[in-house]
Amino acid sequence: xxxxxxxxxxxxxxxxxxxxxxxxxxxxxxxxxxxxxxxxxxxxxxxxxxxxxxxxxxxxxxxxxxxxxxxxxxxxxxxxxxxxxxxxxxxxxxxxxxxxxxxxxxxxxxxxxxxxxxxxxxxxxxxxxxxxxxxxxxxxxxxxxxxxxxxxxx
Amino acid sequence: xxxxxxxxxxxxxxxxxxxxxxxxxxxxxxxxxxxxxxxxxxxxxxxxxxxxxxxxxxxxxxxxxxxxxxxxxxxxxxxxxxxxxxxxxxxxxxxxxxxxxxxxxxxxxxxxxxxxxxxxxxxxxxxxxxxxxxxxxxxxxxxxxxxxxxxxxxxxxxxxxxxxxxxxxxxxxxxxxxxxxxxxxxxxxxxxxxxxxxxxxxxxxxxxxxxxxxxxxxxxxxxxxxxxxxxxxxxxxxxxxxxxxxxxxxxxxxxxxxxxxxxxxxxxxxxxxxxxxxxxxxxxxxxxxxxxxxxxxxxxxxxxxxxxxxxxxxxxxxxxxxxxxxxx
Numbered sequence: 001x002x003x004x005x006x007x008x009x010x011x012x013x014x015x016x017x018x019x020x021x022x023x024x025x026x027x028x029x030x031x032x033x034x035x036x037x038x039x040x041x042x043x044x045x046x047x048x049x050x051x052x053x054x055x056x057x058x059x060x061x062x063x064x065x066x067x068x069x070x071x072x073x074x075x076x077x078x079x080x081x082x083x084x085x086x087x088x089x090x091x092x093x094x095x096x097x098x099x100x101x102x103x104x105x106x107x108x109x110x111x112x113x114x115x116x117x118x119x120x121x122x123x124x125x126x127x128x129x130x131x132x133x134x135x136x137x138x139x140x141x142x143x144x145x146x147x148x149x150x151x152x153x154x
Numbered sequence: 155x156x157x158x159x160x161x162x163x164x165x166x167x168x169x170x171x172x173x174x175x176x177x178x179x180x181x182x183x184x185x186x187x188x189x190x191x192x193x194x195x196x197x198x199x200x201x202x203x204x205x206x207x208x209x210x211x212x213x214x215x216x217x218x219x220x221x222x223x224x225x226x227x228x229x230x231x232x233x234x235x236x237x238x239x240x241x242x243x244x245x246x247x248x249x250x251x252x253x254x255x256x257x258x259x260x261x262x263x264x265x266x267x268x269x270x271x272x273x274x275x276x277x278x279x280x281x282x283x284x285x286x287x288x289x290x291x292x293x294x295x296x297x298x299x300x301x302x303x304x305x306x307x308x309x310x311x312x313x314x315x316x317x318x319x320x321x322x323x324x325x326x327x328x329x330x331x332x333x334x335x336x337x338x339x340x341x342x343x344x345x346x347x348x349x350x351x352x353x354x355x356x357x358x359x360x361x362x363x364x365x366x367x368x369x370x371x372x373x374x375x376x377x378x379x380x381x382x383x384x385x386x387x388x389x390x391x392x393x394x395x396x397x398x399x400x401x402x403x404x405x406x407x408x409x410x411x412x413x414x415x416x417x418x419x420x421x422x423x424x425x426x427x428x429x430x431x432x433x434x435x436x437x438x439x440x441x442x443x444x445x446x447x448x449x450x451x452x453x454x455x456x457x458x459x460x461x462x463x464x465x466x467x468x469x470x471x472x473x474x475x476x477x478x479x480x481x482x
Contacts, residue, residue, distance in 0.1 A: 151406035
């Protein structure tokens with residue numbers, strides 16, 4: 001009887017070891033899963049946010065960044081001595097905030113458009129879903145980006 | 155035996171009498187629920203008032219209707235403390251004590267608490283099934299909330315005001331004001347050199363916002379170390395009233411306010427370690443009376459606890475979608 005008891009205790013210990021092992025695997029795999037997701041923050045490297053716009057139909061958000069030369073150009077008081085305006089328009093996909101209904105927040109970057117103006121104007125685009133642009137489209141984007149009105153900053 | 159039996163009986167009687175006396179005595183201690191006067195109740199359409207009266211009034215009003223057992227101590231003590239807390243958070247009988255903007259914010263808060271299934275309390279609806287709020291009720295409340303914040307963003311008055319403010323500002327881009335919030339936070343504009351952590355569009359109130367984070371805040375977001383956030387993390391949210399252009403874009407119009415959250419677990423321990431401040435319009439007038447931050451944290455505590463009491467952080471995405479543009 002006693003021996004049998006010991007065997008059953010041993011089996012029980014083994015069972016619980018297996019259980020703990022399974023539990024351990026579960027915890028580890030959960031952690032791995034968690035690390036598969038993260039939050040994106042765009043680093044603008046010294047460029048400042050100039051304005052933003054929410055496209056209601058597409059549920060996308062744009063943020064225009066630029067250097068001082070770009071800001072002065074946009075305000076309509078270009079610094080004639082300064083050269084080298086940099087504009088960057090980041091377009092984000094938005095998603096309803098899970099914590100507060102009726103607010104949309106940023107989810108992932110869809111495109112990064114850069115316009116630089118020195119002696120020549122250059123346009124560069126990086127898109128999550130790339131598609132070739134005609135010259136007209138490129139020119140339209142340049143005039144859109146370099147024509148945005150800055151937001152009044154406190 | 156007989157004597158002993160009668161002693162036991164006497165003892166039981168005495169014990170009961172003592173319990174009864176104690177029961178009566180405690181009725182004189184502690185406060186039972188009182189109904190202070192109704193100063194001005196929420197003026198909502200009947201179909202809205204009906205829902206609020208049915209599901210919220212028992213605790214969130216000065217017209218509390220109690221069962222007899224709710225009035226007997228010690229139950230009355232619990233009920234009293236619950237109702238006190240509830241009235242402090244939202245009191246539909248003293249609605250006139252808030253300005254229209256605050257009233258509107260409270261309605262949206264109520265709606266979000268209901269949609270998050272945090273209100274009415276499950277312990278309450280278990281005993282009062284008639285207080286359950288159905289999806290149909292939510293629609294009614296939602297339409298009411300939307301009607302309150304229905305400013306037409308394409309409105310020319312809004313647009314003209316935005317144009318005026320912009321033309322004035324662009325002359326030198328300077329604004330004034332360095333006032334102090336009641337909790338000691340002074341306005342700062344360090345955020346102008348910080349990274350943008352999120353941009354949000356808010357349908358309730360028609361505002362568009364840029365949210366900045368200092369280095370500590372950005373690092374905490376990247377490492378997902380936001381429960382709790384590290385001391386020194388600071389967030390600043392810049393809010394504009396929306397103007398809508400003909401292509402359906404919401405763009406920043408007149409400047410509305412800057413809101414900050416400063417992380418210092420010790421200094422702001424009454425508000426979960428966050429110091430709140432809000433500075434209104436271009437002269438950055440500090441918002442609120444002392445204690446204003448209780449209203450801030452009560453909402454953040456109830457609805458944003460998972461994010462370390464912060465609402466406006468970007469949403470989580472799969473890692474393979476992170477910084478794809480920087481990898482090219």
